[in-house]
Amino acid sequence: MDVQIIDKVFRPFISAEQISEKVQELAVRINADYAGKRPLVIGILNGSFIFAADLFRGLTVDAEISFIKLASYKGTSSTGNVVTAIGMEENLKDRHILIVEDIIDTGKTLSSFLPEIHARQPASVKIATFLSKPEALQHEVHADYCAFEIENKFVVGYGLDYDGLGRNLPALYILK
Numbered sequence: 001m002d003v004q005i006i007d008k009v010f011r012p013f014i015s016a017e018q019i020s021e022k023v024q025e026l027a028v029r030i031n032a033d034y035a036g037k038r039p040l041v042i043g044i045l046n047g048s049f050i051f052a053a054d055l056f057r058g059l060t061v062d063a064e065i066s067f068i069k070l071a072s073y074k075g076t077s078s079t080g081n082v083v084t085a086i087g088m089e090e091n092l093k094d095r096h097i098l099i100v101e102d103i104i105d106t107g108k109t110l111s112s113f114l115p116e117i118h119a120r121q122p123a124s125v126k127i128a129t130f131l132s133k134p135e136a137l138q139h140e141v142h143a144d145y146c147a148f149e150i151e152n153k154f155v156v157g158y159g160l161d162y163d164g165l166g167r168n169l170p171a172l173y174i175l176k
Helices: 016-033 049-057 108-119
Strands: 003-005 008-014 040-045 064-074 077-086 096-104 124-132 145-149 172-175
Touching (some): 016 145, 040 049, 049 064, 096 108
Parallel strands (some): 040 064, 040 096
Antiparallel strands (some): 064 077
């Protein structure tokens, strides 16, 4: 069933069941890759909070989680400016870092944030993203774990929003 958010109509795109299955597949891979390493999972707010929570619950390795707020979206497009609204206090030196992002679109957000992470001298840095839009990519950003690659269309649900609304939809919807 279609949903209307403000002035836009969205149609079903990826079901909650498909999402759950894919997130668990990623958790299995991450558990294998981080066995014995105790990663620090860093979720990028606001969009990744649902994906980060579901992924984190699927981890069986000892892990910690923290969040940072970075933003570059207004409406349905990226502003091109990355704003850090909430910083991160953890010591990253010699830690294994797993950054959890909702979507890699142009790559601007992560390309702006990664140098800050690397400057703190972590042992390793990997990226898990719920969605990737390869056609939209403008910066060299590679996800080590990606739930879904999608076309360059605007989507809402499962943490992603349109002007603050739609994040609570359990499935993913695409702009009609």
